[in-house]
Amino acid sequence: MGIYLRENPSEWQEIKTRASLTNPWFSAVGVEEAVTAIADNFLQADLLRNWADAYVVPSDRPAAKTVGIVMAGNIPLVGFHDWLAVFVSGHNSKVKLSSKDAVLLPHLVKKLEEWEPGVAGYTSFAEQLKSCDAYIATGSDNTSRYFEYYFGKYPSIIRRNRTSVAVLDGSETAGELVQLADDTHQYFGMGCRNVTHLYVPEGYDFLPFLNAAKKYSSYFDHPKYKNNYDYQLAILLLNHQYYMSNGSVLLVENPAIFSPISVIHYSYYPPGEMPLEKPEHNNSIQCIVGHGHIPFGSAQEPGLSDYADGVDTMQFLSYL
Incomplete structure (x- = not known):
């Protein structure tokens, strides 16, 4: 096969x-x-x-x-x-x-x-x-x-x-940010291994990531994706909520790890404190991307032993 x-x-x-x-x-x-x-x-x-x-x-x-x-x-x-x-x-x-x-x-x-x-x-x-x-x-x-x-x-x-998140420390290279865009954007962000939330240090500069994510600017030509983007943008404007955009994806400060299609949430963490050491939503996180975690760009490339929800399917089947 x-x-x-x-x-x-x-x-x-x-x-x-x-x-x-x-x-x-x-x-x-x-x-x-x-x-x-x-x-x-x-x-x-x-x-x-x-x-x-x-x-x-x-x-x-x-x-x-x-x-x-x-x-x-x-x-x-x-x-x-x-x-x-x-x-x-x-x-x-x-x-x-x-x-x-x-x-x-x-x-x-x-x-x-x-x-x-x-x-x-x-x-x-x-x-x-x-x-x-x-x-x-x-x-x-x-x-x-x-x-x-x-x-x-x-x-x-x-x-x-389930969904996935990324932990950024500000030292990411331009190439790693392009790979992070793959993690957030592949399959329109609809997979449980897609990154829907970014944990970033205080004062983080989002512009390099937004520029890297322009790799997926063609998504704005996709009718279903564009409808989602327009809808989410309208809600942000009506609520006078701060957002950032490169024209095809919206970055919004929000503690929720799940985000709608066309939106990526982010939250800040203070200096010297790494997030997810005691993850509040651990049962909802499929994988974590970043230095010391899953490499950038590989979230959607699991191996045979990368089991969904961390449950060993083969072991379960061998016990039947």
Whole structure:
């Protein structure tokens, strides 16, 4: 599958185009970035072997269970890692796709079954997940309550809203600020690994970052993104609230780590005090970007062992 994604045949190009046409938030660039990250960081033989070797993965499937997977649709193939973990661990998956991302994974599963007919039936797709032995469900804080109600009596991983933050110290290079713009802007900022809040030292100069973020000025040509920007700008103006902008993103001082599309929140920390040593919103933070944390520009490039919400999916599956 990794070879297929990297060779990018015309058949796969057509599927990616269809995914972009089905969901306007799935830009051609965004789909390509997501696919490349999966091919490079997940679907390499040595990476997969090392990942599997860290767990008790059976050579056959004597005790295969059926795992229901509820997938999100905020970024392309966001549920791929869950499906891959179930497949590698030797279980069957029954997948409920998001209507926003219902094109890419079914095609890849179909191709996998063409290459290896022996795995036919390992993966199925359904609108309702019934008669499963375990569940992995990803959604919002609101939908998680329903997941708890329906799936709580089974072995389950239930994920809620998460986002990511950056801790800046003022010594960031121009190149690092461009990479930070990738962390904030990729996929229109809609992923849980997108940075939506900046912790900055008092007196921080935002102009270099705003200039670096002009890399994504084309977002203002995207109708849905522009509508969000215009709406958020109107609210700020009506409330006479201070903001900064480079014309395509809004910087607003706000302690909340979650921010709307087209907005990045920031807050100051005093000299000599590093934020997030005792993070107030720790349960809502997926990853932290900055010196001493995840390198700039790599927030949206997790490895196989970078599990969502910090819950080891493979370990969970090995216990079934």
